[in-house]
Structure formats: C-alpha cells, structure tokens
Amino acid sequence: MSAVPARTRDLRFLVACIAVALALAGLVAYHASEEPDGLERVAADHGVDAAAADHALSGSPVADYELRGMGEGRAAVGLAGIAGVLLTLAVAAGVLALLRPGRG
Amino acid sequence: MHIPDGFFDGPTSLGAGGAAVAVLAVAARRTRAVLDDRQVPLAAVTAAFVFALQMLNFPVVSGTSGHVLGGALAAVLVGPWLGIVAVAVVVVVQALFADGGLTALGLNVLLISVVPATAGYAVFRALRAVLPDTPPAVVGAAATGAGLSVPLAAAAFTALYAVGGTAPVDLAAVAAAMIGTHVLIGIGEAVITGFVLTAVLASRPDLVHGAAGVIVRGPAAVPAGPVAG
Numbered sequence: 001m002s003a004v005p006a007r008t009r010d011l012r013f014l015v016a017c018i019a020v021a022l023a024l025a026g027l028v029a030y031h032a033s034e035e036p037d038g039l040e041r042v043a044a045d046h047g048v049d050a051a052a053a054d055h056a057l058s059g060s061p062v063a064d065y066e067l068r069g070m071g072e073g074r075a076a077v078g079l080a081g082i083a084g085v086l087l088t089l090a091v092a093a094g095v096l097a098l099l100r101p102g103r104g
Numbered sequence: 105m106h107i108p109d110g111f112f113d114g115p116t117s118l119g120a121g122g123a124a125v126a127v128l129a130v131a132a133r134r135t136r137a138v139l140d141d142r143q144v145p146l147a148a149v150t151a152a153f154v155f156a157l158q159m160l161n162f163p164v165v166s167g168t169s170g171h172v173l174g175g176a177l178a179a180v181l182v183g184p185w186l187g188i189v190a191v192a193v194v195v196v197v198q199a200l201f202a203d204g205g206l207t208a209l210g211l212n213v214l215l216i217s218v219v220p221a222t223a224g225y226a227v228f229r230a231l232r233a234v235l236p237d238t239p240p241a242v243v244g245a246a247a248t249g250a251g252l253s254v255p256l257a258a259a260a261f262t263a264l265y266a267v268g269g270t271a272p273v274d275l276a277a278v279a280a281a282m283i284g285t286h287v288l289i290g291i292g293e294a295v296i297t298g299f300v301l302t303a304v305l306a307s308r309p310d311l312v313h314g315a316a317g318v319i320v321r322g323p324a325a326v327p328a329g330p331v332a333g
Binding site: 007009010013014017018020021022024025028029031032034035036037038039040041042043045046047048049050051052053054055056057058060062063064065080081083084085086087088089093094095096097099100101 | 105106107108109110111132135136137139140141142143144145146147148149151152153154155156157159160161162163164167168169170171186189190193194196197198200201202203205206227258261267269270271272273274277278281282285286288289307308311
C-alpha cells in the first residue's frame, strides 16, 4: 500500500466516491419514496403553500429530476440524477478552483 | 421539495439572499488558504455526493417522506466553511432541476446549507470535546449533530415564516408539525450520515477534516488535517 503514490490513492478514492454517487442517483433514486417530503406535507396540511408559484424553470430538461422526453420511469430519473451529480461536481470544482489563491 | 417561489414575501427573500451571499463570501475567504490539489476535488466530490443523497427520499410517517440535507456531513468531511460552500452549490444546481424557487435561492441556501452545516458542526465539536478520540466517537458525534441539524433547520424555517411568510397560518401548528416531522427526518439523516462517515473513516480517515487527531487502529494517530474552520 505504501508503494502506491499518494495522488493515485486520492484519485482512486475520489473516483470510487463519484461512482457511488452516480449509482445512488442513477439507480437507487428511482426507488425513493414518492410521498411529499416534510416541508411539502406540512405546507399542504397547514395552508403554507397557498401562494406558491410555479417554478420559472419548470420547463427545464431535468425539471423534477426527470429527463424530459423519457417518461417518468427508471431512465428518466436515473439520467436526470446522473446529470445532476456530474453537473454538481463540475460546478463545485469550477467554483472552488476559482477561489484558490493566485487566481483571485 | 425545497422552498418554492411564493412562500415568502419579497423583502424576506431578498434579505435571505443578501445573508446567504454574505455567508458565502466569508466562507470563500476562510477556505482560500486550504484550497489545494486535495481539498478542491474532495469538496467537489462531497457536493456531488450530497446531491445524490438528497434524491433518496425515505418514508417517515404515512404520507410523508424525508431526505438528507447533508450540511453536517459535509462540514465533518471538509470543514464547516467548505461544507457550506459545497452544499450551497448543490442547492443552486437543484434550482435548475426546478427544486427550490429561484427567488427562494437565498432562503434555501440558508436553510439547507448554512444552518445545518453550522448547527451540525457546532454539536459535533461540542461532543468531540468530551468524547474519546476514536472513530466511533467521531461517527457518533457527527450523526448526533446531523440528526439535530434537521429539526433546527425546520425551526429556522418556521421562524422565518413568522417574519415573511405569505399565507395566514396557525404558526404554532406549523411549528409543531415542521419540527415534529423533521425530528423524524433527522433520525434518517443521523443514520445515513453515520453510515457514510463510517465508510469514509474505514478507507481514508486522513481525508476527514473532523477526524484530525483521532486514534485509528493502535497508537498511530491520524495526521492533522487542514486547519481551516
């Protein structure tokens, strides 16, 4: 184990984590509970959502975590989830890279 | 579901936006010094992982589900400031998925990133101060912090709603329902946080910010992680 360079070990670990995240979003998320979450439930039960407005991006290709044009099944949710994980990874990496000293 | 447009009035939404930006600016400054070739990818992967976790709604009581917030987990993994930034990125990306109104972005950043990361990390540190320096103690402290962070965020939501909510509601009833439901969701958050942290500590304890100085398998202590936070 000590013969493996530190950077390789880091890369392997990070890739493994991303793989797990992709599996969770791409395969497991479809089976997640469809019930309204805590906020949505309470909002509906107590009238908190009386003035809720439609989302400006409800026309987005991944609105509600379903890839547009693929129905509401496994593929739609799975692909939207994968897109979200990768997009988050990219945006986070980009933002953090910009914050590094020497770039500001 | 994150807070949609229309739940809160303009001034409150704007104020929350300003507060969120201010906190993120502080977080950015605080993390600059530790953003190296290891922390940047680590925090980015943490953000991606939290995105995935937030998609996994679990049932809590009949008719209601919950999902992980992830702020406490992120704070323990990469430190509170980086954790706040990471989960804030998740919240912003989620708005593109029509989860969380665009005008509610500041509110969602505060309630899903800042409050849980801060409260969860504070509880974590308090517990670690009195517990032994072992991996199970780290997991227990993190799980407890995570579990409490959820109802605390729910309480914060209710307090904000009292100030700027748009619908006339019975605040006491909303508070009871929000906090009660989110105590249950917090149990799920605690369990999942504990599970994830256990897995990370088993493979790469040296990468866990909150595990600095922890004794792992015998007398060799984990080398201290980055000092930020």
